[in-house]
Amino acid sequence: MPTPLSILQQYWKHPAFRPLQEDIIRSVVEGKDTLALLPTGGGKSVCYQIPGILRGGTCLVISPLIALMKDQVDALNEKGIRAAAIHSGLQKEEVKNILQEAVEGKYPFLYCSPERLESHLFNEYLTHIPIELLVVDEAHCISQWGYDFRPAYCRIAATKEKLRDVPVIAVTASATPLVLADIQEQLKLKSPAVFKQSFLRPNISYSAFNTESKINKILEIIHKIPGSGIVYCNNRRQCKKIAEAILLQGIAADFYHAGLEQSVREKKQQNWINNKIRIMVCTNAFGMGIDKPDVRTVIHHDIPDCLENYYQEAGRAGRDEKRAFAVLLWQEKDLTTLTEQTEIKFPPIPVIQQVYQAIADFLQIPVGSGEGIYYDFDFETFTRRFSLEPLLVVNVLRILEQEGHIQFNEQIFLPTQVSFTTDTQYLSQFEEMYPALEPVIKALLRTYPGIFNNRVSVYDQQLARICRMNPEQIHTALKQLQTLGIIEYLPKKETPQIHFMLNRAPAKYLHIQHEAYLERKQLHVNRVSQMIAYASENNQCRSQFIAQYFGDEGAKNCGVCDYCLRQKNKNISQKEFNAIETAIQKSKEKSIAVDTLMKECENINPKRIWEILNFLQAESKIEISEEKMIRWLQ
Structure with missing residues (x-):
């Protein structure tokens, strides 16, 4: 019989679990209601996908964003695990086909947006699907006291009641104690096993700078810290402007926001993932569902309005557990705004x-x-x-x-929609008259069952691959078929x-709801004040500040944020500091291996040497490569 570890190694190719993952999986497999708070990069999906495989039947996953569902479904299908998603971009007949196949047990994983839960069609099939596990992803969305409340999530509890004796796992990356308690109440979890991973990310050095010129500071940071990076901005125009400024420095950069066409966004994203682009300047539309482990810097040009958003976005740095930097830039006017x-x-x-x-x-x-x-x-x-x-x-x-x-x-x-508006007899004659359009007609008929009687979603890229054409040629062919009265054609919508x-x-x-509205407003005021305190106050370790905000009262100082490094600097003797600085600067090209430095400074405790190196790196005086080479920058 397969074990959680054997499944992880077979499908995910990871040698071992991350902290808490195995405990969470065991709880779910045993049929217990489970609540898992795993910060960004903590591997949430594995915590329900492996139990979904072990429990058999169908695992129903409620997820809020179409893009997230698509990423998860694609990733599972690539692993050879059948999965499908039901969302607002599908026509009724397509939803019906997926649900019929789900009843037959063809999908170990079925993803669904919360809005679909109360639809008549979905409920017709729901109790006939062999559901063995209910997953609530981004579970903080169910709480109106959270930063991202979505009323559609409140329908999940009613769905849960229809699936008697099916265990629930609710997962989220960022929830305060108030929101965690509300998740349990709203979902009516039965004596849930609650797992909370530490919010400390020991490899991330957090810092905040009050700077007169944000663009100059951004350029300074990316010049001194090598590797892939993200710069977050609040508006689209700023994204383009900053990307152009970085490009002028000879650094490969691009910009990304929701106003770009889907195909353009996908191309930019792939270029960044494949390291053709080093720095992506973007709005918060970028990054959701992307797991790029080697991001070395995440810089915020603008202050988010809550620590939940900041922590999630900054947490895209250093998922490979190597040293990374999360930098927040601000000016007094930002705090007022x-x-x-x-x-x-x-x-x-x-x-x-x-x-x-x-x-x-x-x-x-x-x-x-x-x-x-x-x-x-x-x-x-x-x-x-x-x-x-x-x-x-x-x-x-x-x-x-x-x-x-x-x-x-x-x-x-909303994908391209197509349905045939002619009969098969005339279609055969038409293909003889217009042989150039025959490949597209054949591809539509073979690829999309039911297209003769119903309007179905057609994916331009898939059709282009089958017909060996480019998407523009497919678009032209579909327009021709519509003009000639063969199909009804509704082009995809990205507006x-x-x-x-x-x-x-x-x-x-x-x-x-007036009272609840005013209470949500007050909670927002509280979140803003905490975000401002994080940026502007310099009397506490930044990692500890974040952890305590999320209820992790036992968090210790991280030792690598700007506050901790300043504290260490107070305790570093000038003699030790000068010895290390001299050893680096006197070497050829002002570069030296860490091992060589340790030997040259053998009278200084190695731990002390690392403290000084961390301080120098945070102050942008040196850079340390992955090969453990130290280079003096000033």
Whole structure:
């Protein structure tokens, strides 16, 4: 019989588990409700995928983002483990086909967005699928006291009740004690086994700089710390501007944000993963689901509004457990802006009603209609036409989503939709008349069952591969087939969309849960104050500050953040410091191997030497290569 370790080695090719993974897997395999708090890079997916394989049947995974689901499904299928995902980008017939196959036990893993849980079609099949494990990924989304509350997650508890005696594992990377308690209550977990990994990342050196010129500081950091890096920015224009400044220094850089076409984003992402691009300058749309272990620096040009987001983004550095740097840049005006943004993020209810009315007018939705319909939403035109602040609109959309009125996602991806509109007899004649289009017709018929009777999702890249064409040629062929009356063709959509969950209400009667809204606003104020304290206060180890924020009161000083290095520097004698500095500088090309330095300074404790080297590296006076070569930079 396979063991958790043998499955890990067979499919994931890892020799051993990371801390806590095996304990979590054992708890789930034994059928216990389990709550796992594993910080970014802690290997959450393995904790439910291995039990899913061991328990047999189907493992139902609730996940909030289509991109995350797609990444997980692709990764499992590449390992030879069948998996499928049900999300808003699929047509009814495609969902039905997946569910029928799931009932037959063809998918060990079935991924589903929380919005699908209450659909009539899904519930028709739910109790007939041999579900042996229910997984709630990004479980913090179920708590309205968290930083990323999504009301659709509240439907999971009802689904859990329908799956009697099926164990639940809820996983998250960032949750405060308040949110952890709320997850257990909302999911009605039965005496759950709770696992919390330490929030300390001993290989990451955290630092924060109050700097007059952020771009100069960014250039200084990436010049002095070799290797792959990420620079996070709050707005798209800034991403491009900073990437261009880095390129002028002869460093391979690119920019990434949600406003780029899907194919462009994918190409940029692959170039960075394959080290064709060294530095990616991006918004927080980048990085989710990407596991690149050798990221040496994560720099924040702008301050996130909470430590949850900062910790998750900074945590993309150093997943290979080698030394990495997480740097936060700030100016006094940033702290003021962050405080003032609370009123924009949580505007007065009359303002919410005003924006809701403007959306309805823009989309031309009459009162009492709209439920279940997706509307293309040209964000830029909307804000310009109604003279609204873009950030205010984004936040109102989020509030309307949390209150259950709409769903909005600027990164929504609806694939190409195709259905045949002719009969088979005429189609045969058509192929003879238009032989150039025959390969595309044949590929559609062979690849997508049910396409004659239903509109189905068609993937341009897959079709291009089968037909040995490029995507542009496929697009042209599909347009021709539509013009000639052979197919109905709806090109893929990458534009933002609003999905109305309820019929449009008169704005003045728009339902907002007032007390809960004000409480969420106060919790946001508290999160902002903690983020500001992290950036601006210099009286505590940064790793310890983060750990205590997440309830890890026993965390010790990390020894490698800017605070800890300053403390060590106070205790370093000038004689020891000068001896090491001289040994490095006197060597040829101001470069020396660590082992050689140890021999030359044998009268100094090796631990002390490493303390001094860590300090010098954090102060950007030296760099230490992976080959343990020290180079003086100043």
